[in-house]
Amino acid sequence: MKVDVKICGLTRAEDMEACAVSGVRWVGLVFHSASPRFVRPEQAARLHEAIASPSAGGPLRVGLFVRPTHEQIAAVLERIPLDILQLYTDEATAFTLKEQTGRPVWLARGVAQQHDLPVSKAMDGYVIEAPAQKGDTRPGGLGRVFDWTLTRQWQAPAPWLLAGGLTPDNVSEAVRVSRAQAVDVSSGVEEAPGIKSALLIEKFVKNSQKKACTRKE
Ligand SMILES: O=C(O)c1ccccc1NCC(=O)[C@H](O)[C@H](O)COP(=O)(O)O
Numbered sequence: 001m002k003v004d005v006k007i008c009g010l011t012r013a014e015d016m017e018a019c020a021v022s023g024v025r026w027v028g029l030v031f032h033s034a035s036p037r038f039v040r041p042e043q044a045a046r047l048h049e050a051i052a053s054p055s056a057g058g059p060l061r062v063g064l065f066v067r068p069t070h071e072q073i074a075a076v077l078e079r080i081p082l083d084i085l086q087l088y089t090d091e092a093t094a095f096t097l098k099e100q101t102g103r104p105v106w107l108a109r110g111v112a113q114q115h116d117l118p119v120s121k122a123m124d125g126y127v128i129e130a131p132a133q134k135g136d137t138r139p140g141g142l143g144r145v146f147d148w149t150l151t152r153q154w155q156a157p158a159p160w161l162l163a164g165g166l167t168p169d170n171v172s173e174a175v176r177v178s179r180a181q182a183v184d185v186s187s188g189v190e191e192a193p194g195i196k197s198a199l200l201i202e203k204f205v206k207n208s209q210k211k212a213c214t215r216k217e
Contacts, residue, residue: 007028012196088139124159148177
């Protein structure tokens with residue numbers, strides 16, 4: 001089965017192109033000003049225009065927001081037609097924002113133990129990653145791995161992506177152990193925060209499929 005790939009934290013047109021060429025399904029744009037991968041709406045609009053639209057076969061555009069207001073998301077949507085919102089907030093707020101924006105919402109969830117895994121069908125998807133730690137300046141894009149075995153028996157209530165500390169070298173093992181059907185990476189395909197490597201993107205996409213095709217579990 002094909003494993004879908006999201007590359008997150010894009011800031012350059014050439015990296016958008018590398019994603020499109022490698023067959024990435026989603027590209028993520030970070031609208032959180034404390035992030036080294038932060039893009040302003042105008043910059044995001046330029047990145048959006050750098051590659052084919054989803055209707056023409058390009059990757060879907062995912063916007064990441066941390067505890068956003070509706071006004072903040074609406075201001076971004078005026079400049080770029082995001083396909084999906086990836087939110088770092090509580091479920092009730094995420095649901096309200098889904099209703100207000102009319103956009104599909106993925107809720108990001110830090111998972112330390114089995115009972116942290118979401119059970120609600122109210123979201124369109126989940127991004128499952130390592131939990132935040134004291135002193136973190138942001139809730140994601142930290143290159144931190146969590147215990148991939150936690151998701152093995154999980155009856156996921158919606159589609160989900162495995163995230164956190166994935167690299168071209170560990171992604172095939174991560175897919176095999178976690179049983180994820182979609183993976184999300186940012187720092188693992190970077191030369192520096194926000195600066196992606198076309199070579200690493202290509203390798204990541206290739207390796208995400210490797211064990212997925214041959215795994216016996
Ligand atoms: O990338 C950031 O700086 C960021 C800031 C605020 C919220 C989320 C952020 N990134 C999330 C992601 O890039 C991914 O969804 C995921 O966490 C993977 O990150 P990484 O461990 O670096 O591969």
